Amino acid sequence: MTKDAYNVTNFGEDSIVYYTNMSMDEVMKFYRDGYTSMGYKEREILTVVSDTTFSMVFDGYPGGKAVVIQSVDLGDGSRTVSIRLEDA
Secondary structure: OOOOOEEEEEOOOOEEEEEEOOOHHHHHHHHHHHHHHOOOEEOHHHOEEOOOEEEEEEEOOOOOEEEEEEEEEOOOOOEEEEEEEEEO
16 A cells, blocks of 8 residues: 555455545556566556546466556545455
């Protein structure tokens, strides 16, 4: 999670949602840098970016699951970030 994460909600071991005040570009860079430095590979064909949302998928999690990261701009300077594990 980003350093400024707040309103963190865990949904079991495979899903978490939190809020951040970072920009979309900052959040995407944070996860790209973090996951690639651990040897994960972004599945770029599944990366989707719009003006207010993004979705990205990384492979490399132990056990073969994919890490799915999605974010939505809330229009007040904050955004939600959802991270979950899915079967690859």
